[in-house]
Amino acid sequence: MSRAEYPVYLQLRDRLWTWIEQEQLCSQQKLPSERELSERFGTTRVTIRQALSQLEAEGLIFRSNRRGWYITPERLRYDPSRDIGFNHYVTEQGFSPRTETLFKELTEMPPWLSEITGLPVGTPIYHVFRRRYVNERGLLVEHNFINPAKCPGLLSESTDLSIWKMLKEQYDLVPDHRDIEIYPLALKGLEAESLNVNQGTAGLYIHRLSFDQEGEFLELDREYWLHDALKISVHVGSRH
Amino acid sequence: MSRAEYPVYLQLRDRLWTWIEQEQLCSQQKLPSERELSERFGTTRVTIRQALSQLEAEGLIFRSNRRGWYITPERLRYDPSRDIGFNHYVTEQGFSPRTETLFKELTEMPPWLSEITGLPVGTPIYHVFRRRYVNERGLLVEHNFINPAKCPGLLSESTDLSIWKMLKEQYDLVPDHRDIEIYPLALKGLEAESLNVNQGTAGLYIHRLSFDQEGEFLELDREYWLHDALKISVHVGSRH
DNA sequence: AAGTGGTCTAGACCACGTG
DNA sequence: ACGTGGTCTAGACCACTTT
Numbered sequence: 001m002s003r004a005e006y007p008v009y010l011q012l013r014d015r016l017w018t019w020i021e022q023e024q025l026c027s028q029q030k031l032p033s034e035r036e037l038s039e040r041f042g043t044t045r046v047t048i049r050q051a052l053s054q055l056e057a058e059g060l061i062f063r064s065n066r067r068g069w070y071i072t073p074e075r076l077r078y079d080p081s082r083d084i085g086f087n088h089y090v091t092e093q094g095f096s097p098r099t100e101t102l103f104k105e106l107t108e109m110p111p112w113l114s115e116i117t118g119l120p121v122g123t124p125i126y127h128v129f130r131r132r133y134v135n136e137r138g139l140l141v142e143h144n145f146i147n148p149a150k151c152p153g154l155l156s157e158s159t160d161l162s163i164w165k166m167l168k169e170q171y172d173l174v175p176d177h178r179d180i181e182i183y184p185l186a187l188k189g190l191e192a193e194s195l196n197v198n199q200g201t202a203g204l205y206i207h208r209l210s211f212d213q214e215g216e217f218l219e220l221d222r223e224y225w226l227h228d229a230l231k232i233s234v235h236v237g238s239r240h
Numbered sequence: 241m242s243r244a245e246y247p248v249y250l251q252l253r254d255r256l257w258t259w260i261e262q263e264q265l266c267s268q269q270k271l272p273s274e275r276e277l278s279e280r281f282g283t284t285r286v287t288i289r290q291a292l293s294q295l296e297a298e299g300l301i302f303r304s305n306r307r308g309w310y311i312t313p314e315r316l317r318y319d320p321s322r323d324i325g326f327n328h329y330v331t332e333q334g335f336s337p338r339t340e341t342l343f344k345e346l347t348e349m350p351p352w353l354s355e356i357t358g359l360p361v362g363t364p365i366y367h368v369f370r371r372r373y374v375n376e377r378g379l380l381v382e383h384n385f386i387n388p389a390k391c392p393g394l395l396s397e398s399t400d401l402s403i404w405k406m407l408k409e410q411y412d413l414v415p416d417h418r419d420i421e422i423y424p425l426a427l428k429g430l431e432a433e434s435l436n437v438n439q440g441t442a443g444l445y446i447h448r449l450s451f452d453q454e455g456e457f458l459e460l461d462r463e464y465w466l467h468d469a470l471k472i473s474v475h476v477g478s479r480h
Numbered sequence: 481a482a483g484t485g486g487t488c489t490a491g492a493c494c495a496c497g498t499g
Numbered sequence: 500a501c502g503t504g505g506t507c508t509a510g511a512c513c514a515c516t517t518t
Binding site: 047 | 487
């Protein structure tokens with residue numbers, strides 16, 4: 001006997017959940033249309049959408065803008081403290097990675113970045129904006145701000161692969177220490193558009209500021225992930 | 241000239257944002273009622289609620305269940321890799337911490353925990369469930385699972401303060417290494433109720449599994465944070 | 481007792497994606 | 500061209516909080 005005040009949309013969430021299990025829908029499969037679902041479950045579109053949003057928040061399903069609802073794939077494990085590239089740890093987990101460079105440019109350091117790096121406003125800086133896929137689902141977009149003094153000519157190379165690897169192998173640059181910040185936020189503007197999600201979709205922000213052995217600014221990474229796309233996993237202390 | 245397709249609720253979000261700035265509403269202050277806002281901004285309650293939900297997702301405002309909308313305080317900085325207690329780092333940042341023990345018990349290790357710790361199902365285990373406040377806003381609830389073999393009698397002490405500190409000072413237990421997991425999720429059931437938020441509110445899950453020098457299970461922490469409450473901040477590498 | 485937020489209905493229009 | 504998801508309206512009832 002369910003409690004009387006248990007709202008319809010939560011009942012629907014549960015019924016949808018079991019329905020999805022019964023139908024054995026798998027990763028990336030599409031759900032029926034909202035109108036069809038609202039008929040099938042005997043409610044209005046508004047209410048079924050509330051239930052779908054619940055499942056979205058819980059990470060069971062996701063939506064691609066104006067294209068419908070899909071089953072969310074398993075989360076990607078990610079260790080931001082490790083020095084390996086995206087492609088490496090994605091393939092390591094048996095998935096298929098892809099990176100698209102949306103733009104890259106040589107620009108001048110804006111005030112907010114100057115505050116972080118300690119370098120003067122207007123210092124030349126590389127800016128790369130990329131989108132990363134796992135199994136052809138876009139999971140994150142990423143802004144890279146790189147110190148050109150450390151790696152002249154970087155932008156003329158392809159940036160569709162690991163920037164880490166290039167810095168290491170071609171410029172012998174290895175980050176010595178790093179400040180990492182992580183927090184949930186809403187995906188908005190350019191980031192939401194690039195990931196084909198609605199304005200305000202839940203996301204996770206990861207910020208990595210790297211310095212070299214001399215304590216000089218190497219690179220800043222600003223990653224905007226879908227909230228359901230990853231599980232951060234870090235080992236701290238001895239005994240790796 | 242705004243683009244024609246710029247939806248009303250996003251315009252409302254922007255207008256609400258500037259309105260809040262103009263009114264100079266501060267941390268924890270209450271917004272007017274939804275009906276009043278919808279009148280003031282010339283729209284319906286449904287649409288104003290959509291705009292409010294946007295601002296909620298962005299972390300500018302939050303709601304306390306059935307009590308209305310409030311301005312979100314500044315995020316708490318938090319380093320899960322450091323060995324200091326909640327009270328310590330909250331006061332360090334000039335805030336006022338409080339911890340409530342919702343229950344504590346000696347129970348038997350369930351299968352899911354057994355898988356994680358490697359200890360057999362049914363092994364005695366302490367279970368503490370606590371709620372933590374900053375400036376009287378409940379920011380997280382936390383399940384602690386502690387190995388009683390390492391600290392007999394722990395439950396008879398007050399658990400309203402730092403468990404870390406007790407383990408260290410009274411039992412001489414210091415974690416040697418730790419597995420940390422972090423990911424966004426929806427707050428549901430007990431966790432949502434305890435934090436007085438709606439089912440499905442965005443949250444952040446932090447999981448810390450600690451072992452001692454012998455590699456034996458010490459403690460498991462499972463923290464459920466409000467999504468807008470914290471900013472994880474970690475330093476990696478040399479030069480602290 | 482009054483007012484609030486949470487929920488729900490039964491429609492509607494539009495821009496966009498897909499066939 | 501059609502159907503879809505995204506948006507929006509104008510109501511309504513209820514449980515709960517606050518006065």
